Amino acid sequence: MSADDTAARTVAIIMDGNGRWAGDRGLPVLEGHRAGSKVLKQTVKDAVKLGIEELCVYAFSTENWTRPRSEVSGLMDLFAELIESETPELDKQGVRMAFIGRRGEVSERLRDRMGWAEQKTADNNRLRLFVAFNYGGRAELLDAAARYQGGGEEEFARLLYAPQMRDPDLVIRTSGEQRLSNFLLWQSAYSELYFSDRLWPDFEIEELRRALDEFAARRRRYGGR
Ligand code: IPE
Ligand code: IPE
Ligand code: MG
Numbered sequence: 001m002s003a004d005d006t007a008a009r010t011v012a013i014i015m016d017g018n019g020r021w022a023g024d025r026g027l028p029v030l031e032g033h034r035a036g037s038k039v040l041k042q043t044v045k046d047a048v049k050l051g052i053e054e055l056c057v058y059a060f061s062t063e064n065w066t067r068p069r070s071e072v073s074g075l076m077d078l079f080a081e082l083i084e085s086e087t088p089e090l091d092k093q094g095v096r097m098a099f100i101g102r103r104g105e106v107s108e109r110l111r112d113r114m115g116w117a118e119q120k121t122a123d124n125n126r127l128r129l130f131v132a133f134n135y136g137g138r139a140e141l142l143d144a145a146a147r148y149q150g151g152g153e154e155e156f157a158r159l160l161y162a163p164q165m166r167d168p169d170l171v172i173r174t175s176g177e178q179r180l181s182n183f184l185l186w187q188s189a190y191s192e193l194y195f196s197d198r199l200w201p202d203f204e205i206e207e208l209r210r211a212l213d214e215f216a217a218r219r220r221r222y223g224g225r
Contacts, residue, residue: 006216011047012056012168012191014183015040017175017199024199030074035201037082044095046205047127050212054128054166058183062102062136076110079133083113087120094126100161101135102143130165137185160186167191170215172208174200192218 015036022032040057047055059079065072090097099114106114114133144159157163167187171180176197180188194211196203 007051008169008192008212008215009052010054010056010166010168010170011052011212012058012171012184012188013043014058014171014173014181015200015203016173016177016181018201020175021199021201029071030078032201033075033078037078039201039203041086042205043203043208044090044127044129045093046208048093048095049205050208052127054130054168056100056130056132056165056168056184058132058135058181060101060133060135061182062134062139063182065134076107080107080110080113083110083117087117090117090129091121091124094124095121096124096126096128097121097131098128098162098165099131099133100140100165101133102139103134106134128165130162132183135161136182137180138182141186157186170194170211172196172211174198174203190220190222192220 018032018036019029020032021035022029025031043057044055060075064075087097097117099118103111103114140161143161144156147159148156165187167189168184168191170193171184171188171191172194173179174196176195178193178195184191192215194214196207196211198204198207
């Protein structure tokens with residue numbers, strides 16, 4: 001097997017730990033999210049550098065609406081600002097953006113920006129960036145099941161939010177928690193999992209490299225011998 005066969009091309013990240021990072025510093029929780037958004041920007045660049053072709057990041061879950069209203073509205077504002085300010089730069093870097101999740105439940109302002117970012121970057125192919133926003137694996141499966149008319153796994157997978165997204169080779173979760181929290185339930189069936197103790201705002205290229213190195217040393221079996 002060549003080295004290339006062992007490289008993770010599709011990586012998904014559960015960006016967790018913003019709240020604890022802020023708490024450790026006596027800062028408001030939104031400062032943690034702000035710090036996390038900076039790390040996301042850098043991680044996209046790092047992913048390109050490390051040869052990742054597809055990156056899927058978990059930004060807001062269908063369960064995160066249960067947080068205090070001020071945190072939720074702060075996150076929505078931050079997210080809208082981020083799309084607006086970062087899309088031109090991501091476009092220049094050759095990043096193609098797509099959002100996955102229940103879009104009908106987010107504000108019109110945010111929905112418009114998501115559509116704008118997707119359109120603006122549609123011709124890029126250096127890195128495909130999927131942002132899971134108001135995303136839940138169960139919601140995705142329910143939405144697909146409602147439209148499913150038989151045919152098997154391939155037909156079903158075509159009904160997922162981003163049928164063009166490949167199943168992640170590697171799912172990374174930061175902050176020491178070891179669970180999926182409703183992320184990519186269908187797609188992660190045979191993904192390798194990597195749990196990092198770093199809080200998301202402290203994540204950096206060295207840790208991403210460690211995760212990729214560990215992935216390269218693993219043997220995937222897919223139920224076979
Ligand atoms: C992850 O950080 C970001 C979102 C869920 C939006 P958290 O806000 O969950 O951080 P912790 O888990 O409270 O530290
Ligand atoms: C998962 O983190 C969701 C995102 C990172 C967007 P949570 O912090 O919401 O997950 P739990 O509550 O610890 O399982
Ligand atoms: Mg959390």
